[in-house]
Amino acid sequence: MGGDKAPQVPVSGAVAAAKExxxxxxxxxxxxxxxxxxxxxxxxxxxEIVHAADRILSTDDGVKAxxxxxxxxxVVACKQVAEGRASAVVSAGxxxxxxxxxxxxxxxxxxxxxxGLAVPMPSVxxxxxxxxxxxxxxxxxxxxxxxxxxxxxxxxxxxxIDDPTVGILTIGEEAGKGTELVQEAYALLEGTPGFIGNIExxxxxxxxxxxxxxxxxxxxxxxxxxxxxxxxxxxxxRRGLMSSTRGKIAGKLAxxxxxxxxxxxxxxxxGGAYLLGVRGMSVIGHGNSGVRGMTNGIRTAARGVAGDxxxxxxxxxxxxxx
Amino acid sequence: MGGDKAPQVPVSGAVAAAKExxxxxxxxxxxxxxxxxxxxxxxxxxxEIVHAADRILSTDDGVKAxxxxxxxxxVVACKQVAEGRASAVVSAGxxxxxxxxxxxxxxxxxxxxxxGLAVPMPSVxxxxxxxxxxxxxxxxxxxxxxxxxxxxxxxxxxxxIDDPTVGILTIGEEAGKGTELVQEAYALLEGTPGFIGNIExxxxxxxxxxxxxxxxxxxxxxxxxxxxxxxxxxxxxRRGLMSSTRGKIAGKLAxxxxxxxxxxxxxxxxGGAYLLGVRGMSVIGHGNSGVRGMTNGIRTAARGVAGDxxxxxxxxxxxxxx
Numbered sequence: 001m002g003g004d005k006a007p008q009v010p011v012s013g014a015v016a017a018a019k020e021x022x023x024x025x026x027x028x029x030x031x032x033x034x035x036x037x038x039x040x041x042x043x044x045x046x047x048e049i050v051h052a053a054d055r056i057l058s059t060d061d062g063v064k065a066x067x068x069x070x071x072x073x074x075v076v077a078c079k080q081v082a083e084g085r086a087s088a089v090v091s092a093g094x095x096x097x098x099x100x101x102x103x104x105x106x107x108x109x110x111x112x113x114x115x116g117l118a119v120p121m122p123s124v125x126x127x128x129x130x131x132x133x134x135x136x137x138x139x140x141x142x143x144x145x146x147x148x149x150x151x152x153x154x155x156x157x158x159x160x161i162d163d164p165t166v167g168i169l170t171i172g173e174e175a176g177k178g179t180e181l182v183q184e185a186y187a188l189l190e191g192t193p194g195f196i197g198n199i200e201x202x203x204x205x206x207x208x209x210x211x212x213x214x215x216x217x218x219x220x221x222x223x224x225x226x227x228x229x230x231x232x233x234x235x236x237x238r239r240g241l242m243s244s245t246r247g248k249i250a251g252k253l254a255x256x257x258x259x260x261x262x263x264x265x266x267x268x269x270x271g272g273a274y275l276l277g278v279r280g281m282s283v284i285g286h287g288n289s290g291v292r293g294m295t296n297g298i299r300t301a302a303r304g305v306a307g308d309x310x311x312x313x314x315x316x317x318x319x320x321x322x
Numbered sequence: 323m324g325g326d327k328a329p330q331v332p333v334s335g336a337v338a339a340a341k342e343x344x345x346x347x348x349x350x351x352x353x354x355x356x357x358x359x360x361x362x363x364x365x366x367x368x369x370e371i372v373h374a375a376d377r378i379l380s381t382d383d384g385v386k387a388x389x390x391x392x393x394x395x396x397v398v399a400c401k402q403v404a405e406g407r408a409s410a411v412v413s414a415g416x417x418x419x420x421x422x423x424x425x426x427x428x429x430x431x432x433x434x435x436x437x438g439l440a441v442p443m444p445s446v447x448x449x450x451x452x453x454x455x456x457x458x459x460x461x462x463x464x465x466x467x468x469x470x471x472x473x474x475x476x477x478x479x480x481x482x483i484d485d486p487t488v489g490i491l492t493i494g495e496e497a498g499k500g501t502e503l504v505q506e507a508y509a510l511l512e513g514t515p516g517f518i519g520n521i522e523x524x525x526x527x528x529x530x531x532x533x534x535x536x537x538x539x540x541x542x543x544x545x546x547x548x549x550x551x552x553x554x555x556x557x558x559x560r561r562g563l564m565s566s567t568r569g570k571i572a573g574k575l576a577x578x579x580x581x582x583x584x585x586x587x588x589x590x591x592x593g594g595a596y597l598l599g600v601r602g603m604s605v606i607g608h609g610n611s612g613v614r615g616m617t618n619g620i621r622t623a624a625r626g627v628a629g630d631x632x633x634x635x636x637x638x639x640x641x642x643x644x
């Protein structure tokens with residue numbers, strides 16, 4: 001029931017994923033979901049409806065809604081994972097609520113101090129993972145050290161990156177640059193697998209580090225700025241081209257090339273962000289996700305389950321914790 | 323003598339600015355500067371050389387170099403302002419050294435707690451100013467409140483923006499979102515001229531706030547990411563187009579439109595960043611500034627002097643300090 005285009009988009013995404021053999025529990029108002037499913041005609045067998053009478057609205061206070069609306073679709077969906085009836089939960093609903101519901105209901109993996117929001121982003125070299133994208137506004141060095149381990153597992157299992165590099169996002173490349181948090185995290189990460197040291201904002205689009213470790217405040221500002229900058233440039237290019245006949249012809253000719261690039265920087269490619277460090281996979285989609293984003297979110301969640309992301313995180317943290 | 327292309331670029335920029343009637347002291351090795359000036363033939367009368375035997379290298383530790391190399395061109399240039407022989411200093415040399423030299427030698431304006439680095443950036447609505455771009459890695463709410471006043475003066479006097487809007491860069495739009503620093507700065511800024519509240523990373527390219535207030539850590543990450551993202555997209559577009567004949571034709575046709583946009587997001591448009599809150603104008607150019615960037619830096623410095631940016635900052639802080 002979550003996201004700007006519910007129930008159409010989540011149901012279409014579920015149908016597409018189920019056709020690929022992924023079992024999907026659709027959580028929400030049974031009558032609404034049945035009606036929506038009926039529009040798809042031949043519903044694949046892997047889809048089941050789990051009734052949830054209530055829902056969390058985009059205007060709700062996220063944390064409060066999770067605590068008070070026990071019948072909300074998002075809460076019931078997270079309970080499916082917590083109670084072992086599902087291995088992953090995917091939602092394009094209220095981001096704050098989904099963060100709270102995943103943290104509170106799925107609970108942390110043993111040894112995890114704070115779950116981190118891992119966000120796939122594009123770079124020249126292919127996808128990179130930024131962690132934390134906003135789950136923890138104020139961080140301690142130990143959180144960042146764990147984010148590095150968790151981000152590397154995601155980059156390897158979901159993005160297929162071998163031995164992913166890890167960098168701390170900061171203000172200068174040399175060790176000792178940046179806030180106290182950065183300096184202490186640097187000391188903790190020095191010598192750990194993949195660690196390449198500090199990176200600057202300009203290194204993000206270059207793919208200098210495939211796992212970008214940062215506090216949730218800086219990370220959230222960075223990822224939204226990055227997304228906004230790409231969107232702004234594309235619409236400015238379109239506007240510029242559409243303002244002349246010559247430009248319109250150029251735009252037509254350049255279309256295949258633009259579409260390829262657009263796909264490369266498309267946030268729907270991975271279907272959303274991943275809350276890592278909880279028991280189960282939690283995928284938090286964009287509120288305005290389309291069917292492609294939703295389907296990709298379900299696909300990558302399933303891939304994360306098959307690749308045992310949570311097991312690898314547990315093992316990784318066990319090895320590195322001193 | 324500063325920047326990757328010294329002495330050619332600074333001397334060419336100085337000659338171009340002097341031709342427009344701006345008086346320029348060229349600070350550096352007299353013989354080198356005379357030789358470089360001679361290549362320009364007809365040197366305008368407004369240029370004078372001030373000899374400085376030493377220089378700060380890009381490999382130097384900035385703060386240390388300023389303290390120990392008293393004959394370095396950058397130090398001598400800042401002294402020209404401190405001692406009243408010049409009203410502004412412009413350099414494309416070592417950024418950290420220039421920050422240190424400007425702060426130490428020009429000294430703070432009365433009432434300024436910390437000078438802030440104001441960086442012009444592009445947006446859909448025209449230029450915006452981000453402050454602080456990296457002068458203060460750790461900030462207090464009072465610094466941010468002053469950055470707002472100083473940034474508004476620059477936006478008005480240099481960019482010609484009437485009654486510029488001010489936003490705090492943070493993780494969510496609602497008041498109460500973000501770090502303690504953001505929340506306290508919000509309380510200080512509430513009700514002050516132009517203040518529109520919190521903005522998110524995605525609002526930067528939209529121009530939602532024309533003055534973006536943030537700590538130097540977040541600001542530096544944001545501005546470098548923004549610059550990097552724009553550069554990355556342009557080179558990816560070029561690469562995509564150049565890979566097919568069809569694309570090459572499109573690229574040729576789209577050239578005027580691309581060039582216009584490139585100019586819009588060109589960091590050389592304003593010649594660099596401004597250290598605000600010191601006695602005099604201090605413009606810190608990109609190390610790889612071209613002649614256009616250098617000339618624009620000198621021009622905007624002169625405009626800042628003519629518009630009495632420092633006087634307006636002093637007055638603005640006097641009015642708002644309680």
